[in-house]
Amino acid sequence: MTEYVTTALGDRVAYDRYGDGPGLIFVAGAGPFRAIDPVTTATAELAAEQGLATIVYDRLGRGESEATGRIGLDREFAALRALMDLLGGEAALCGHSSGCSISLAAAANGLPVTALALWEAPIAPVGTVAEWIGEVERRMDAGDFDGALTHYMKDMPPEWLEQAKQNPMYELFAAQVVSYRADGESLVWADSGPQAELFANVRVPTEFLLGEKTFDEMHAAAAAVLATIPGSAKLELPGADHTWDVAPMAAELARFILRAVS
Template identity: 50%
Template sequence: MTEFVSTTRGDRVAYDAHGEGPALVFVAGAGPFRAEDPVTTETARLAGENGVTAVVFDRLGRGETETGGDADLDAELGALSALLEHVGGSAVLCGHSSGCSIALRAAAAGLPVDGLVLWEAPVSAPAAETAEWASDFERQVEDGDLEAATETYMRDMPPEWLAGAKASPAWPDIAASARSKVADAQSLAWATAVLEDGSLADDVKVPVVAVYGTETFPGMPEAAERIADALPGATVAEVPGSGHSWEPEAMADVLVKFVRTATGSYEHPTGGV
């Protein structure tokens, strides 16, 4: 059954919680929400059966989450802050794709994050290139040209993804969701910049594992290594999965073990957004 928590800005965030124990919050990447993401829901259910409170939420402007303002990175961190407070005060974050950069930013901003599991973070591109892409995307969103913005967002994804999206009867809805991807673009621009200049470790002090699938896209293993190289103590793991997604049982096992270790050995910082 859907539950809700309100942010200090007044956004109403929809989420499902599975199980009891130390908290794990899934941070989706560009586009997914609970009703269209059975893989994450099944992973959360499995984790919840093994001593974890696993939380799956609809990001701002998606699914059942209501927002009256911009779905930018600050607002997205506000949603995470409200969830973390609501589920016990701190949690491990599991980011998926661009959700990894949002999770990293949350930890760097001082939210009470116990650790990070980062699945296939798309952070292998040069910072200048990513910043230009993010700027182009945000400008198109601000101009209301949401189809062009969606094409820009998907520019470096497998071309068949964009072709399939444009051929789908859901294309108008897909394009309309571009506004909910602003936080993704902003966080990716930030993440590639701090990875490149070496400053990520100044603010991210929590345990981190960067994960990629056994059948993945070029650049994903390299991106995981880039994160691990930037953060002392961070590790890299390969987990069964393909098509930019994981196999629920295998990922749930990794997550439960990581949550137990991270919450048992790490005292989270105070503060937040």
């Protein structure tokens, strides 16, 4: 059953909680929310059976976490902090895609993060992210939500956008592109300078997770960031098309986080 928590900035965040133990919050990337993401919920339920207290929440501006105005990274941090308070004041974060850069930014900015499990983080340093996200935001601010979403997805497999546009919920997906601002801000941050400097304050156990059938770019991104966070590791798990298989992912999250906080 959906529960709600109000952040220090006044936003109301919808979430589901499972189990007891060390805390783990799943941080979605651009797009997903609980109603359309059964994989994350199933993973959270299974990880909870293996000793964790897990939370899956709707990012601000999506699903049941209704929000208006500019939904920036500051509001996402406040949402995470409110959820961490429900778990005893600290938690590990499992980021998916651009949820990884949000999670890294949260740790680098001093949120009480105990560990980072990052699934296919798209943060190889390229120096062009600000230009790309700037155009997404210009279209967003002009009310061209379809154009903003199309531009956000321009370097993704073209069939992903085609499938989204054929979905009966596409109008909703496009309207919720306003929630991508925090994703964009975190991705720009991760590309704004030498990553060794950007991630200097990330000093918690960190694991980069990749699907066995992923894109070459994901391996390059993981390799780049691995070199900047002491003690971080990389692991391949069953998964394809930017998505993990539930059982092995849940088992690895439980193993990694229980060890990280012991």
